[in-house]
Amino acid sequence: xxxxxxxxxxxxxxxxxxxxxxxxxxxxxxxxxxxxxxxxxxxxxxxxxxxxxxxxxxxxxxxxxxxxxxxxxxxxxxxxxxxxxxxxxxxxxxxxxxxxxxxxxxxxxxxxxxxxxxxxxxxxxxxxxxxxxxxxxxxxxxxxxxxxxxxxxxxxxxxxxxxxxxxxxxxxxxxxxxxxxxxxxxxxxxxxxxxxxxxxxxxxxxxxxxxxxxxxxxxxxxxxxxxxxxxxxxxxxxxxxxxxxxxxxxxxxxxxxxxxxxxxxxxxxxxxxxxxxxxxxxxxxxxxxxxxxxxxxxxxxxxxxxxxxxxxxxxxxxxxxxxxxxxxxxxxxxxxxxxxxxxxxxxxxxxxxxxxxxxxxxxxxxxxxxxxxxxxxxxxxxxxxx
Amino acid sequence: xxxxxxxxxxxxxxxxxxxxxxxxxxxxxxxxxxxxxxxxxxxxxxxxxxxxxxxxxxxxxxxxxxxxxxxxxxxxxxxxxxxxxxxxxxxxxxxxxxxxxxxxxxxxxxxxxxxxxxxxxxxxxxxxxxxxxxxxxxxxxxxxxxxxxxxxxxxxxxxxxxxxxxxx
Numbered sequence: 001x002x003x004x005x006x007x008x009x010x011x012x013x014x015x016x017x018x019x020x021x022x023x024x025x026x027x028x029x030x031x032x033x034x035x036x037x038x039x040x041x042x043x044x045x046x047x048x049x050x051x052x053x054x055x056x057x058x059x060x061x062x063x064x065x066x067x068x069x070x071x072x073x074x075x076x077x078x079x080x081x082x083x084x085x086x087x088x089x090x091x092x093x094x095x096x097x098x099x100x101x102x103x104x105x106x107x108x109x110x111x112x113x114x115x116x117x118x119x120x121x122x123x124x125x126x127x128x129x130x131x132x133x134x135x136x137x138x139x140x141x142x143x144x145x146x147x148x149x150x151x152x153x154x155x156x157x158x159x160x161x162x163x164x165x166x167x168x169x170x171x172x173x174x175x176x177x178x179x180x181x182x183x184x185x186x187x188x189x190x191x192x193x194x195x196x197x198x199x200x201x202x203x204x205x206x207x208x209x210x211x212x213x214x215x216x217x218x219x220x221x222x223x224x225x226x227x228x229x230x231x232x233x234x235x236x237x238x239x240x241x242x243x244x245x246x247x248x249x250x251x252x253x254x255x256x257x258x259x260x261x262x263x264x265x266x267x268x269x270x271x272x273x274x275x276x277x278x279x280x281x282x283x284x285x286x287x288x289x290x291x292x293x294x295x296x297x298x299x300x301x302x303x304x305x306x307x308x309x310x311x312x313x314x315x316x317x318x319x320x321x322x323x324x325x326x327x328x329x330x331x332x333x334x335x336x337x338x339x340x341x342x343x344x345x346x347x348x349x350x351x352x353x354x355x356x357x358x359x360x361x362x363x364x365x366x367x368x369x370x371x372x373x374x375x376x377x378x379x380x381x382x383x384x385x386x
Numbered sequence: 387x388x389x390x391x392x393x394x395x396x397x398x399x400x401x402x403x404x405x406x407x408x409x410x411x412x413x414x415x416x417x418x419x420x421x422x423x424x425x426x427x428x429x430x431x432x433x434x435x436x437x438x439x440x441x442x443x444x445x446x447x448x449x450x451x452x453x454x455x456x457x458x459x460x461x462x463x464x465x466x467x468x469x470x471x472x473x474x475x476x477x478x479x480x481x482x483x484x485x486x487x488x489x490x491x492x493x494x495x496x497x498x499x500x501x502x503x504x505x506x507x508x509x510x511x512x513x514x515x516x517x518x519x520x521x522x523x524x525x526x527x528x529x530x531x532x533x534x535x536x537x538x539x540x541x542x543x544x545x546x547x548x549x550x551x552x553x554x
Contacts, residue, residue: 061534068519069544073551231476234452234508245476253426253483320427320472320485322454333472335459344545348455348472348512356511385534 027054032370034062042381044358051366056359064385071345076102077310079342081172086349087383088169089132092118092125093325094349094383095174100255100321101332102176105314111303114178115256120294121164121173122323123287127198128157128169129326130280137277137375138209141218146209153201156194163187176312178305188295195288202285210278219274223361223373226271235357237328237350238283238378241267242275249324260297263290273369276376280326311340327351327378351384402480403428406448413443421489429487434499437490441471441505444486449478453502454485456512458520460547465494467520471502471509492522501527519545 026049033043041062047055067086071079083098084091096118103110110118131150138146158168164183165171173180209215225235230243240247248265250258266282268275314336322331328350335344354377361373403423410430411418417436421429432440444450454472461468471488475481492499501524502509513524514533521543523530532539542549 061536064534066544069549069551231451232507234454234506240476247476247482317422318429320455320487322485329454331454331472333455333457333470344457344459346455346457346470348457352511353508356508 030367034059042379042384046362046367046370048367051368053362053365053367053370056362058355058359060355060381061385063382067386068345068347071342073341075310075340076176076312076314076342079345080175081170083347084170084172085382086347086386087129087325087327087380090125090129090326091170091172092121092174093323093330095172096122097321097323097325097330097332098334099174099176100323101319101334102312102314104319104321105317105334105336106176106312108177108306108308110178110256110306112257113182113299113302114304114306116294116298117164117179117183117304118174119256119258119261120183120291120298121161121171121179123291123294124157124161124164126287126326127284128154128161130284131157133280133326133375133378134205134209140371140375141215143209143212143215149201149205149208153198156198160187160191160194163190175305177308178303180305182304191291191295195291199285199288202281202288205281210281216274218369218372219272219277219376220270221272221274222369223273223276223365223376224271225357225361227269229360230271230357233356233360235328235354237324237326237354238279239276239354239357239376240328241265242279242376243271244269249322249329253322255321255323257294257297261290261293263293273372273376276378280378283326313338313340314342322348325350327380327383328354347386349383349386350378351380352386355379355384402484403486406444406486409447410440410443414440421487426483427485427487429489431489431491434490434492437488438500438502438505441473441488441502444473444488445505449475449481450486451475451477451506452508453506453512456509456516458516458522458545460494460520460545462494462547466491467494467497467522469499469516469522471506473506497522498525499523500525503527519543521546 028048030046030048031043032046034041043059045057046053070082080095084095087094131154135147135150162168164187165173225243227244230240244267246265246267251265263286266279266286268279316336316338318335320331320333322329330350331348333346334342337343358377407420407423407428414436417433419431421431450473452474454474456471459468469490473486473488490499499522501513513527514529516522517524517530518533518535
């Protein structure tokens with residue numbers, strides 16, 4: 001037996017589950033990562049209103065290895081092999097600033113030929129890293145030719161590095177006091193011929209990639225980071241220079257022999273993703289020029305390293321040294337307490353400083369622009385997590 | 387010729403850092419200690435209560451606009467944690483090669499410090515990392531929470547000296 005009143009009661013109970021849509025529930029949450037999105041494990045959580053991004057939360061730390069803690073347990077030399085793990089393609093630069101910091105602490109200078117060899121490896125690694133980054137940028141925008149070409153040409157640079165240091169990546173070549181070994185006899189000729197070839201290829205890259213209407217459409221005017229914002233957020237490297245600040249550590253605070261090298265700081269004033277994608281390419285072109293100059297000016301013979309004991313002890317004190325890596329300023333803050341191990345090592349990397357711009361640029365843009373913006377930031381998760 | 391210009395650069399950088407350090411000491415008096423003044427690098431130690439005022443003064447009067455790095459160092463013997471901000475400038479070309487280390491100290495048992503996030507927004511992730519790795523609570527920072535370590539981390543902050551690596 002069911003009266004009308006009972007039916008109404010039942011309907012009321014049912015309608016309890018029907019909730020009016022609130023503002024919060026209109027948003028969709030999307031988790032990007034933490035599977036390998038190309039460079040390493042990293043996640044960001046995006047909130048979407050329709051096609052537009054309204055909130056971004058970064059979740060770093062999937063590849064955190066505690067490099068800074070590990071440094072406190074090893075001496076100044078045994079630290080080198082593990083310190084280059086955060087960015088294996090650019091390992092010459094990440095050990096470069098460490099070596100500079102240790103040399104500053106114990107007060108030694110590197111022999112002139114050693115300084116040239118360091119700069120040479122550093123520039124070759126910058127090319128190596130940038131070609132790799134360019135390849136992945138291409139594939140993420142659906143341009144598979146742009147994946148194949150730099151990935152293949154990178155092999156030539158790796159061959160050069162193997163001849164010079166003995167390893168394709170993770171060279172452990174820079175050590176406090178100089179470099180590990182001298183360059184082989186016929187290296188100069190080989191290097192020049194490869195660089196000539198690479199420069200020819202760079203012209204083709206520009207034609208097929210940077211002048212490609214599809215690529216330009218996806219990056220031009222997308223993710224604009226104004227000069228003021230770039231300065232405020234303290235970004236570095238290509239991201240900063242794409243926003244119109246001509247700041248390159250090699251120029252503003254020359255280390256080793258960079259004050260004798262004539263080169264231009266590459267910067268653009270358009271502030272968009274295209275500028276951030278184009279600056280590293282211009283840097284590679286400039287690196288080719290620098291390598292040629294280095295090989296030309298390098299002294300014919302001489303020591304390449306200051307001989308040091310393996311258990312060097314720095315006097316108590318601290319030093320802060322930085323270099324321009326493929327992703328911007330890379331600096332070490334070393335604190336010594338007079339023992340053979342560093343007391344504290346702080347690594348400040350370009351990736352860690354640039355990723356602060358990602359939430360800033362993504363909020364308000366369309367989801368489809370996300371890959372173009374993310375890759376233009378030149379971000380390497382492993383280096384950021386350390 | 388090259389040597390001469392090198393010496394001139396050195397002189398210029400020393401004069402510049404002297405100007406900055408003198409003006410800070412003049413403004414804040416005994417609360418500021420100059421630890422060292424080397425070429426292109428200087429370090430000042432300030433009292434914890436004036437860290438915000440000092441950084442506002444450095445930003446507005448000398449053009450420091452971002453941090454190159456920010457970190458902490460644990461000193462268990464003195465029962466203190468030192469917090470370092472490495473300040474740099476992208477606006478003032480004279481300051482391009484110069485890095486000023488702004489430091490302060492806090493006690494180890496109750497580590498707290500005023501956050502500089504409103505003066506230099508670039509400290510955001512550096513301070514979060516320092517909170518996690520050394521346990522220093524930054525007053526005024528919106529997110530003193532888990533960052534790089536695993537979500538189920540249940541130990542003391544790992545960059546403290548009494549945290550020992552296993553097997554070492």
